[in-house]
Amino acid sequence: MSTIKELKDISSQVRRDIIRMVHNAASGHPGGSLSITDYLVALYFEVMDHNPEKFDMDGIGQDLFFLSNGHTSPAFYSVLARSGYFPVKELATFRKIHSRLQGHPATMEGLPGVRVASGSLGQGLSVAIGAALAKKLNNDDKTVYCLTGDGELDEGQIWEAVTYAGGKNVDNIIAAVDYNHKQIDGDIEDVLPLLDLNAKFTAFGWHVLETDGHDMEKLLETLSIAKKETGKGKPVMILLHTVMGKGVDFMENDHKWHGTAPNDEQTEKALAQLLETLGDF
Amino acid sequence: MKYDILNYADTRSGFGAGLLEAGKRNDNIVALCADLTGSLKMNAFASEFPERFFQTGISEANMIGMAAGLTIGGKIPFTGTFANFSTARVYDQVRQVVAYSQKNVKICASHAGISLGEDGATHQTLEDIALMKALPGMTVINTCDFNQTKQATIAIADYEGPVYLRFGRPKVPNFIPEDMPFEIGKAIVLEEGTDVTVIATGHLVWEALLAFDELAKEGISAEIINIHTIKPLDEEAIFKSLEKTKCVVTAEEHNILGGLGESVAGVLARNKPYPMEMVAVKDTFGQSGKPDELMEYYGLKSKNIVESVKKVLKRK
Numbered sequence: 001m002s003t004i005k006e007l008k009d010i011s012s013q014v015r016r017d018i019i020r021m022v023h024n025a026a027s028g029h030p031g032g033s034l035s036i037t038d039y040l041v042a043l044y045f046e047v048m049d050h051n052p053e054k055f056d057m058d059g060i061g062q063d064l065f066f067l068s069n070g071h072t073s074p075a076f077y078s079v080l081a082r083s084g085y086f087p088v089k090e091l092a093t094f095r096k097i098h099s100r101l102q103g104h105p106a107t108m109e110g111l112p113g114v115r116v117a118s119g120s121l122g123q124g125l126s127v128a129i130g131a132a133l134a135k136k137l138n139n140d141d142k143t144v145y146c147l148t149g150d151g152e153l154d155e156g157q158i159w160e161a162v163t164y165a166g167g168k169n170v171d172n173i174i175a176a177v178d179y180n181h182k183q184i185d186g187d188i189e190d191v192l193p194l195l196d197l198n199a200k201f202t203a204f205g206w207h208v209l210e211t212d213g214h215d216m217e218k219l220l221e222t223l224s225i226a227k228k229e230t231g232k233g234k235p236v237m238i239l240l241h242t243v244m245g246k247g248v249d250f251m252e253n254d255h256k257w258h259g260t261a262p263n264d265e266q267t268e269k270a271l272a273q274l275l276e277t278l279g280d281f
Numbered sequence: 282m283k284y285d286i287l288n289y290a291d292t293r294s295g296f297g298a299g300l301l302e303a304g305k306r307n308d309n310i311v312a313l314c315a316d317l318t319g320s321l322k323m324n325a326f327a328s329e330f331p332e333r334f335f336q337t338g339i340s341e342a343n344m345i346g347m348a349a350g351l352t353i354g355g356k357i358p359f360t361g362t363f364a365n366f367s368t369a370r371v372y373d374q375v376r377q378v379v380a381y382s383q384k385n386v387k388i389c390a391s392h393a394g395i396s397l398g399e400d401g402a403t404h405q406t407l408e409d410i411a412l413m414k415a416l417p418g419m420t421v422i423n424t425c426d427f428n429q430t431k432q433a434t435i436a437i438a439d440y441e442g443p444v445y446l447r448f449g450r451p452k453v454p455n456f457i458p459e460d461m462p463f464e465i466g467k468a469i470v471l472e473e474g475t476d477v478t479v480i481a482t483g484h485l486v487w488e489a490l491l492a493f494d495e496l497a498k499e500g501i502s503a504e505i506i507n508i509h510t511i512k513p514l515d516e517e518a519i520f521k522s523l524e525k526t527k528c529v530v531t532a533e534e535h536n537i538l539g540g541l542g543e544s545v546a547g548v549l550a551r552n553k554p555y556p557m558e559m560v561a562v563k564d565t566f567g568q569s570g571k572p573d574e575l576m577e578y579y580g581l582k583s584k585n586i587v588e589s590v591k592k593v594l595k596r597k
Contacts, residue, residue: 058354066350107382115353117382120373126343127378130350130358133335137311138354157374160340164347 025095052084055112068124069149122155151183166205213240290427292448297322299434364393394534411539425486468518491583556596
């Protein structure tokens with residue numbers, strides 16, 4: 001059991017990693033990565049039952065996580081490394097040639113912790129459902145987690161998957177939406193309004209929860225409720241109310257930071273706002 | 282020729298029979314279908330193993346993603362829908378979560394080519410081999426009759442890696458002996474000959490055998506090779522035959538662009554060229570009609586193979 005303070009300290013370090021990785025690569029997606037950081041830290045450092053030291057693809061007897069919005073790979077890689085899947089120093093290779101840390105997560109290079117490629121949006125939830133069904137067939141009572149972006153919900157395949165899991169009672173899955181209201185071209189409300197997401201998922205047969213996606217106590221509480229709701233005939237959806245660019249004041253709520261790397265000066269300014277708690281890579 | 286018509290049967294029924302058999306042999310085999318269980322002949326598997334059968338409804342993209350997910354946990358998923366919806370409709374899904382992610386998914390596709398008949402060009406995919414062979418790591422198989430499709434289905438269950446298995450709708454001659462071995466990536470020399478090599482896949486294999494008889498009447502000795510695995514291609518078998526015959530005709534129910542013919546041409550061009558002709562659909566869409574009428578109209582009959590053989594012999 002980690003304390004809230006310990007988890008917050010990890011989040012701060014992960015945010016530093018994100019800024020430094022994207023700066024180092026001079027490319028990547030800081031906005032959404034900063035937005036999902038607290039949720040991933042809660043999952044990997046407190047909630048999930050997993051075995052980072054001995055990664056195997058099948059993950060039988062373990063909770064599994066699928067990142068559908070693969071462009072937030074900096075957050076994913078940092079959390080994987082910091083929780084022990086691979087050496088932290090490898091974060092320095094992000095987006096470099098011959099690295100296991102591809103721009104978007106991939107299995108081809110054998111990076112421990114990644115079970116499927118993601119990047120082309122809208123596909124991760126379907127994969128998570130398949131993995132959840134495999135767990136049922138294997139009488140494996142662990143849970144499958146999946147995270148999607150909010151802009152990603154524009155994709156039709158998401159709603160095929162949502163229809164399937166709700167209609168066919170795939171109740172060992174906890175999905176979450178990083179609801180930061182921003183996508184590449186601007187505000188969700190301007191690009192393509194999602195309307196009442198809670199009502200939509202509820203209508204599709206999901207048990208829907210909502211929480212502040214940055215308040216660690218509330219995140220843990222919500223995940224605990226979500227876990228209790230599994231096995232009751234409905235898949236669980238958590239709407240994470242988040243802020244794009246969270247933790248770096250000049251990046252917050254600005255969609256231009258979806259896929260832009262900070263320059264040297266901006267990096268310095270960003271890092272000054274984020275405490276180094278576990279040592280930089 | 283030395284083959285008899287054992288019966289008339291559809292290749293998709295061979296798939297259904299093979300899937301059931303594979304399912305009996307291995308508990309990890311699961312099947313998914315996007316609302317075409319009857320058309321894909323997956324009913325027997327579905328009723329024998331209801332807990333291992335997933336009806337996804339008309340959502341092919343989700344089906345491919347679910348299949349990739351099912352491999353995580355050791356399952357061997359077979360997806361079933363028409364060839365067009367198994368490839369073009371879900372190409373990005375197959376590319377990202379199956380091929381690039383190296384998942385052990387078997388994409389099984391019926392109603393390939395123009396021989397599905399009356400439904401017309403929306404359903405008659407002639408581009409699927411091109412699409413699937415372009416994906417790194419994807420094995421591409423096009424079977425020729427009921428027995429071969431059944432054997433191929435069982436064989437791909439034992440093979441680790443993504444596979445595209447292509448078959449068709451109409452009842453066609455079933456002539457491959459039940460005991461003929463099926464090995465992924467290995468060509469089958471159906472008839473030996475010395476003047477010309479004919480390499481055929483899918484429904485065109487029977488036409489090639491008919492051409493063998495017609496050519497024999499005119500004193501032309503054709504070697505008939507069935508290449509069921511278009512990728513990886515059995516280059517050794519191709520060159521072994523061509524060293525003897527020195528010219529080749531390919532035959533397939535696919536667009537002339539991107540199919541078996543182009544694969545063979547590429548191998549020859551990169552190694553040792555020989556005169557070559559291709560029997561295939563000439564870069565056009567199909568249309569409604571009876572299967573046989575369409576095969577005739579688009580030039581996919583034995584007489585077209587015979588014509589191409591005569592043409593290629595003149596170029597030797």
